[in-house]
Amino acid sequence: MRRLDWLIRGGTVVTATGFRPADVAVAEGRVLALGEGLSMPAREVLDVDGAYVFPGFIDAHIHPVYVDDMGDSSLCAAHGGVTTVMHFVPVEPGESLPQVLRSFVDKGTEASVLDFALHGALFDPASQAEDIPAAVGQGVTSFKLFLSYAKLNRMTDDYQLMRTLDIIASAGGMAMVHAENGLAMEYLESKFRDEGRDPAATFEATRPGILEAEAMNRAAAMAQVAGCPLYLPHVSSHEGAAAVRRLRRTGHRLYAEACPHHLTLTQQAVLDLGAPAKIGPPLRNDRDRLALWRALGAGELDVIASDHAPKDKSPGDDFSEAAYGAAQTETMPVLIYDGGVATGWLTLPRMAQLMSENQARIFGIYPQKGTLEVGSDADLVVWDPAAQWTITHGTQHSNAPYTLYEGRHVLGRPVLVMQRGETVVREGELVGRTGQGRFLATKAGKVELAELQPKGGTWPQNWKG
Numbered sequence: 001m002r003r004l005d006w007l008i009r010g011g012t013v014v015t016a017t018g019f020r021p022a023d024v025a026v027a028e029g030r031v032l033a034l035g036e037g038l039s040m041p042a043r044e045v046l047d048v049d050g051a052y053v054f055p056g057f058i059d060a061h062i063h064p065v066y067v068d069d070m071g072d073s074s075l076c077a078a079h080g081g082v083t084t085v086m087h088f089v090p091v092e093p094g095e096s097l098p099q100v101l102r103s104f105v106d107k108g109t110e111a112s113v114l115d116f117a118l119h120g121a122l123f124d125p126a127s128q129a130e131d132i133p134a135a136v137g138q139g140v141t142s143f144k145l146f147l148s149y150a151k152l153n154r155m156t157d158d159y160q161l162m163r164t165l166d167i168i169a170s171a172g173g174m175a176m177v178h179a180e181n182g183l184a185m186e187y188l189e190s191k192f193r194d195e196g197r198d199p200a201a202t203f204e205a206t207r208p209g210i211l212e213a214e215a216m217n218r219a220a221a222m223a224q225v226a227g228c229p230l231y232l233p234h235v236s237s238h239e240g241a242a243a244v245r246r247l248r249r250t251g252h253r254l255y256a257e258a259c260p261h262h263l264t265l266t267q268q269a270v271l272d273l274g275a276p277a278k279i280g281p282p283l284r285n286d287r288d289r290l291a292l293w294r295a296l297g298a299g300e301l302d303v304i305a306s307d308h309a310p311k312d313k314s315p316g317d318d319f320s321e322a323a324y325g326a327a328q329t330e331t332m333p334v335l336i337y338d339g340g341v342a343t344g345w346l347t348l349p350r351m352a353q354l355m356s357e358n359q360a361r362i363f364g365i366y367p368q369k370g371t372l373e374v375g376s377d378a379d380l381v382v383w384d385p386a387a388q389w390t391i392t393h394g395t396q397h398s399n400a401p402y403t404l405y406e407g408r409h410v411l412g413r414p415v416l417v418m419q420r421g422e423t424v425v426r427e428g429e430l431v432g433r434t435g436q437g438r439f440l441a442t443k444a445g446k447v448e449l450a451e452l453q454p455k456g457g458t459w460p461q462n463w464k465g
């Protein structure tokens with residue numbers, strides 16, 4: 001009989017289609033067999049005694065260019081239960097897209113603990129869009145454009161947006177659009193500043209949800225004209241979620257993502273913490289937060305990803321000058337389990353779908369990633385559903401000097417994180433090594449929306465939005 005690398009016994013295997021008691025047999029980096037009562041000789045046998053065994057989580061939204069680089073952010077992600085990361089590669093004006101992508105493939109191959117894919121973030125599509133077909137040839141098929149951040153010189157005008165969507169569509173790729181109306185927000189910011197109002201207290205009011213919905217409508221309209229699949233990252237408001245629901249009725253391939261901070265924090269965090277909680281789109285209110293949970297459960301949003309963008313900020317910093325973003329990838333899985341599954345917003349299979357399968361399908365790496373089936377990569381996380389603990393900065397691995405979740409009591413914890421049959425993190429200790437991650441070429445934007453819908457049981461109707 002074939003000798004296994006691992007036999008994981010006695011777990012409850014959770015995938016998008018359901019959950020069942022099953023042992024997992026792993027050989028040569030893949031799932032060799034799944035079923036009850038497997039008895040095969042193995043190098044290592046692990047009895048997990050009813051713990052959940054999820055397909056490794058996929059974090060499709062990481063920015064590895066601040067205080068955590070590609071190596072650091074993969075390490076943070078792994079500690080939370082993530083086994084595949086997708087990084088945004090910023091391409092500054094004057095830089096060549098294919099060249100910058102090559103350098104990030106090299107950096108990731110050297111430093112990443114986890115398998116990784118890349119998205120291009122185009123800050124100057126006027127000069128960079130013609131390189132999109134070359135990038136697709138390099139295995140990078142998703143490209144982010146910004147309708148916000150006019151002052152930071154990242155905003156794309158409608159002419160370049162239409163042109164770039166057209167080029168992405170012809171190249172067979174997928175667009176990702178940061179959808180907030182940049183110029184309208186900048187006017188509101190100046191107005192409130194001139195009136196002497198507190199920038200932290202008025203932060204959300206300078207970027208209201210309806211300006212998110214406006215930008216989504218505009219991006220989706222042009223994407224439809226171009227025939228370009230569109231992915232909307234970080235949907236943050238009830239108006240935004242409603243726009244996605246309405247726009248998807250056209251049948252156009254419009255995928256949408258929610259982030260853990262918009263699900264678990266409100267603008268109270270901005271009032272309490274100041275600069276560290278400055279994030280774009282902003283933290284909002286319970287109405288928005290609950291609308292996002294409901295939409296995730298109902299199949300109206302497809303992906304949960306972290307928008308990990310850790311910065312060196314502290315509560316005393318000048319809010320108006322502070323950078324956007326926070327450390328998110330390590331806390332994401334537990335916040336989603338604790339805030340989504342344990343509260344009834346999400347079923348366990350829906351969590352597996354929103355945290356793993358849907359990303360794999362949207363970015364075209366399914367079923368190698370995103371599920372536990374015979375032949376899939378043995379990327380998995382053994383999850384103790386009963387562990388209770390408290391998030392503090394000391395429990396975290398980011399180089400950011402704070403966590404927005406300090407003191408939060410949570411339920412659930414990864415016990416073992418495995419990638420291609422190799423242990424990456426066990427009982428909180430890093431076992432994996434730098435450079436064991438491999439670059440994954442993507443084929444983004446091919447999956448139909450129907451494939452992303454909830455499959456594993458019904459959604460608990462505990463909130464009438």
Ligand SMILES: [Zn+2]
Pocket residue numbers: 178233234280
């Ligand atoms: Zn963004």
